[in-house]
């Protein structure tokens with residue numbers, strides 16, 4: 344799927360699911376744009392702050408590398424997710440991320456149509472970086488993936504089971520290289 348222009352999708356979603364509250368005089372309240380080619384850890388984000396969104400003070404950014412290869416519904420679902428954040432922030436003026444107002448609006452949108460589903464987590468294949476280390480519990484043998492070694496981290500399961508959730512030296516994880 345080639346890169347789609349985002350504004351027409353924004354305006355349609357705004358009409359269908361936000362009663363038009365996310366635009367004024369035909370202009371989106373926050374800027375909406377594709378990322379550059381490097382944004383590969385998340386499918387999209389919304390943020391507000393001085394200097395963002397070309398002076399508009401807030402922006403929605405969608406990941407070009409993650410969404411470009413996926414069907415259009417992935418772009419719509421991601422854009423809609425970020426629009427709910429913008430709506431909670433700019434229209435309701437609430438400070439919450441995936442709180443009750445976010446979820447209520449998300450569920451209403453999911454119930455109102457079946458073109459796409461919005462989820463709290465972006466649920467398409469965001470490439471996960473492989474672990475560099477396995478942390479192995481010497482007592483129960485549980486293996487936990489880690490990006491880096493953590494000194495004196497202990498097995499949560501064993502500490503909960505045998506020590507009322509308190510750290511104990513006999514369950515300190517042993518790190519094995521995973522690469």
Ligand SMILES: [Zn+2]
Nearest residue numbers: 424428441463
């Ligand atoms: Zn979110």
Ligand SMILES: [Zn+2]
Nearest residue numbers: 480483498501
């Ligand atoms: Zn254990």
